[in-house]
Amino acid sequence: MDYSKEHDINxxxxxxxxxxxxxxxxxxxxxxKEHDELxxxxxxxxxxxxxxxxxxxxGLLIRDNEKEKLGESVDKQDLYIAKFICNxxxxxxxxxxxxxxxxxxxxxxxxxEWKTYFPKxxxxxxxxxxKI
Numbered sequence: 001m002d003y004s005k006e007h008d009i010n011x012x013x014x015x016x017x018x019x020x021x022x023x024x025x026x027x028x029x030x031x032x033k034e035h036d037e038l039x040x041x042x043x044x045x046x047x048x049x050x051x052x053x054x055x056x057x058x059g060l061l062i063r064d065n066e067k068e069k070l071g072e073s074v075d076k077q078d079l080y081i082a083k084f085i086c087n088x089x090x091x092x093x094x095x096x097x098x099x100x101x102x103x104x105x106x107x108x109x110x111x112x113e114w115k116t117y118f119p120k121x122x123x124x125x126x127x128x129x130x131k132i
Contacts, residue, residue, distance in 0.1 A: 006090070007038055010045045014038065014084075017092040020071075028079060028095045030071045032061060040070065040082050041093055047113065051105040057084040058106050059093070060117060067117040071095025080117075097132050104129035 003018040016034055019027045030037055044050075044059035051057070059082040061068045071079040077098050084093035096102035103126050111123055122132040 001034055009038060009042045009091075012041075012045065012086075012091050013089060014041055014091045014093075017094065020094040026074060028071055028073050028098070030095055032070050036061060036070070037082070037093065041084055041091065044082070044084060047110075049107070049110040049113070051107055053105075055086045056105040057086075057091075057093075058082065058110060059084065060114070062117070065116070073098040100129055100131045103131065 001016065001021070003016055003021075005015070007014045016037060020030055021034075023029065032040075040059040040061055041057070043062070044057040049058045060080065061070045067080050069078045069080060070082055072095065073079055075098070079095035079097045081095070081097045081103070082093050083096040083102050084091050106126055108127065111126055115123055118126075118132070125132050
C-alpha cells in the first residue's frame with residue numbers, strides 16, 4: 001500500500017494514515033481493509049455525520065443493518081466508530097471510542113441516527129462526550 005497516495009472521496013482529499021495500519025503500539029489500529037476505510041469515510045460524508053465545525057466526521061461500518069468492528073484500541077478493545085479529521089484540507093481517520101476526547105465532537109443529529117446501532121446507554125454516554 002502506498003501511504004503517500006491521496007484519494008478523492010466525494011470531493012474530499014483523503015490519505016490512509018499508516019500509523020493506524022502498521023501496528024504502532026501507541027495508536028488504535030484498523031482491522032478492516034483499506035478499501036473499507038475509504039468506504040466508511042465516504043458513507044460518513046454521504047450521511048452528513050460531520051461535526052458542527054465540519055473538520056471532523058464520524059463513521060460506522062454497517063453490514064446487514066448491523067454495526068461491525070472496524071478496529072482495536074491500544075489495549076485490544078474492539079472499536080466500532082471511526083473518527084475522521086481534516087487538517088489543511090486533507091482528511092485521515094482512525095478507529096475510536098475508547099477515549100472521551102475522541103467522541104466529544106459527534107453531533108447530536110448523528111447520534112440520533114445511530115440509535116439503530118447502539119444501545120441507549122452508549123448513546124447517552126456519547127451525547128455527554130464520554131467513552132463507550
